[in-house]
Amino acid sequence: MPEGPSIVILKEEAQIFEGKKVLSAIGNAKIDIESLKGKTVIEFKTWGKQLLICFNGFYIRVHLLLFGSYRINEKRDMPVRLSLKFKNGELNFYNASVQLVMGKPEDNYDWELDTMSDEWNSERAFQSLQKMDKAMICDVLVNQDVFAGSGNIVKNEVLFIIRTHPESLIGALSVKEKKDLIKILHKYCLDFYHWKKAFEFKLHWQIYKQRICPRCKIPVTVKKTGLSNRKSHFCTSCQELKIKQKRARQRQATEA
DNA sequence: TATAATGTTTGAAC
DNA sequence: AGTTCAAACATTAT
Numbered sequence: 001m002p003e004g005p006s007i008v009i010l011k012e013e014a015q016i017f018e019g020k021k022v023l024s025a026i027g028n029a030k031i032d033i034e035s036l037k038g039k040t041v042i043e044f045k046t047w048g049k050q051l052l053i054c055f056n057g058f059y060i061r062v063h064l065l066l067f068g069s070y071r072i073n074e075k076r077d078m079p080v081r082l083s084l085k086f087k088n089g090e091l092n093f094y095n096a097s098v099q100l101v102m103g104k105p106e107d108n109y110d111w112e113l114d115t116m117s118d119e120w121n122s123e124r125a126f127q128s129l130q131k132m133d134k135a136m137i138c139d140v141l142v143n144q145d146v147f148a149g150s151g152n153i154v155k156n157e158v159l160f161i162i163r164t165h166p167e168s169l170i171g172a173l174s175v176k177e178k179k180d181l182i183k184i185l186h187k188y189c190l191d192f193y194h195w196k197k198a199f200e201f202k203l204h205w206q207i208y209k210q211r212i213c214p215r216c217k218i219p220v221t222v223k224k225t226g227l228s229n230r231k232s233h234f235c236t237s238c239q240e241l242k243i244k245q246k247r248a249r250q251r252q253a254t255e256a
Numbered sequence: 257t258a259t260a261a262t263g264t265t266t267g268a269a270c
Numbered sequence: 271a272g273t274t275c276a277a278a279c280a281t282t283a284t
Contacts, residue, residue, distance in 0.1 A: 002262060002263090003262050003263095006262075049262090049263075049264095063263080063264075064262090064263085065263045065264060065265095065279075065280085066261065066262075066263045066264085066279090066280085066281085067261085067263090067279080067280050067281045067282080068263090068280090068281090069281080069282095078280095078281085094280095094281085095279075095280055095281065097263090097264075097265085097279085142263090144263095144264090151262050151263075152261085152262060152263085153262050154262085208262090209261095227274085229275090230261095230263090231260090231261085
């Protein structure tokens, strides 16, 4: 269900519980849930697709994976994975991956890689791309170590915007193409966030789950691509397959 | 109604 | 030892 922007929205909704004490904690998460009782939530953070519920000395890492969901001051008719009750309401998670981690998030996360963070650093993404010549772009755009928070929708929409075939190789992109890709992906994540808050995100899908290409009107191709083996939705006419290594540097060196 | 899907981790098999 | 790949988790929209 969630890519990074959706998790930021979750964090914002959960922030009414910052500074509040856990009155009771229940659920079938495989952590010591009892230990949460009486503890005070310091703050909620996100990193990529993860929600971090920060306490003094430890934090809960919540990942909704594909089918996870949450409710605030509301229950669903299914077993709850983790339910935290506070004086001013409750926070419930279903089908989520829940871990309790000792220490501080700062010890384990680098927010310069998080597309939704104020600390996002496009130069870091560029440095990663420079070392991934043999990788397919469809894999790199869902790689959380490169673009934390980006997911399959972001991947497909960004590839359409930059008119690039999902099976293109990173090594076939020029420096400018890589920088443009990074800039556009980051902007798309921010747009995603605003569109989602306005309940209009799906209206902006151009290629993901579309039947015909909005640009040239031919049918959209759907194919599992890359090592990640996730489905790509793309236009074979509008999105160019780039697989030839750019070797301008070597050629220059040889000619010199 | 059957299928696919905004995702990740684990562990077996090469 | 490094990689590949299926399995597992489990709901819901179409």
